């Protein structure tokens with residue numbers, strides 16, 4: 001049972017209640033070497049920071065700590081452990097209380113940042129996020145995902161606000177393995193494929209804006225990703241990092257809970273329950289987009305989804321995103337494991353049911369093993385999503 005600190009809070013963004021917006025961090029400092037000049041800004045938020053990160057990231061950040069010492073800050077560090085899981089959260093809340101921390105600084109990838117944001121929220125402290133890769137927009141958003149110790153997705157928690165400060169230091173991001181940015185591109189393009197299904201017909205000003213920005217984000221990534229990955233640190237590479245870390249966050253912020261994830265993230269959530277998975281979030285989500293399109297194709301006979309899938313397969317080949325289960329290291333899973341993943345992904349409360357048609361686990365399993373299938377020429381019905389998919 002989740003303890004009192006970890007109960008997911010209900011969204012307040014329903015049409016007939018008060019409307020809460022958590023659009024963006026209060027401040028974003030961005031640039032190569034940004035971390036070397038942030039001491040003063042951090043000192044304004046608190047004098048006893050607790051830095052939370054993984055072991056690798058805590059050692060990367062070490063040289064920058066001097067700066068905080070120059071500001072006379074009493075700094076302590078703690079490793080976030082196995083995952084953003086309830087045991088780690090318990091331990092870190094205690095560590096923060098023991099240190100009498102008055103500000104939390106999260107350093108690392110999505111899981112470290114989700115942990116730091118959630119600990120800060122639970123203790124009513126301000127939080128600074130310092131992403132060390134371009135793999136997610138977790139540094140931006142007012143949301144934390146909670147996993148089991150083994151990394152199985154359990155639930156997400158809506159936070160009361162976005163971080164107080166986000167420091168995006170390109171030099172730090174450049175130290176991350178290349179596949180993390182590739183994964184970030186997969187997670188970011190999912191915004192379009194999911195938001196256009198869940199919210200494409202919305203009449204609401206902010207939702208329309210979020211969906212359109214998701215399309216802009218996708219187009220920027222289609223155009224710039226291949227060149228960016230060939231030239232790490234370059235201007236175009238920085239633009240792609242801005243897209244995955246910042247713009248993807250903007251869309252989540254403006255769209256909020258109404259602009260929800262659909263099947264791509266549901267498939268991700270199901271896959272995290274197969275123990276053998278060793279791929280990261282955005283890689284599974286990218287594969288999940290192909291599964292979602294395949295479902296639209298198979299169940300609805302949607303030809304635009306088929307064309308979009310072919311377009312994505314080409315893009316994935318270009319930049320190295322996974323196209324099928326074996327690309328995720330899951331080539332040898334059993335039928336039983338596939339069924340488990342499909343059943344979890346299509347549980348009654350899953351976002352997969354935001355698709356405009358019913359999905360049975362058997363249909364999902366069929367889609368999961370046929371993401372690279374050639375176009376079915378008998379498909380003839382037209383998508384309700386819009387014509388832009390085939391015009392590109």
Ligand SMILES: [Zn+2]
Nearest residue numbers: 187265281285
């Ligand atoms: Zn995601």
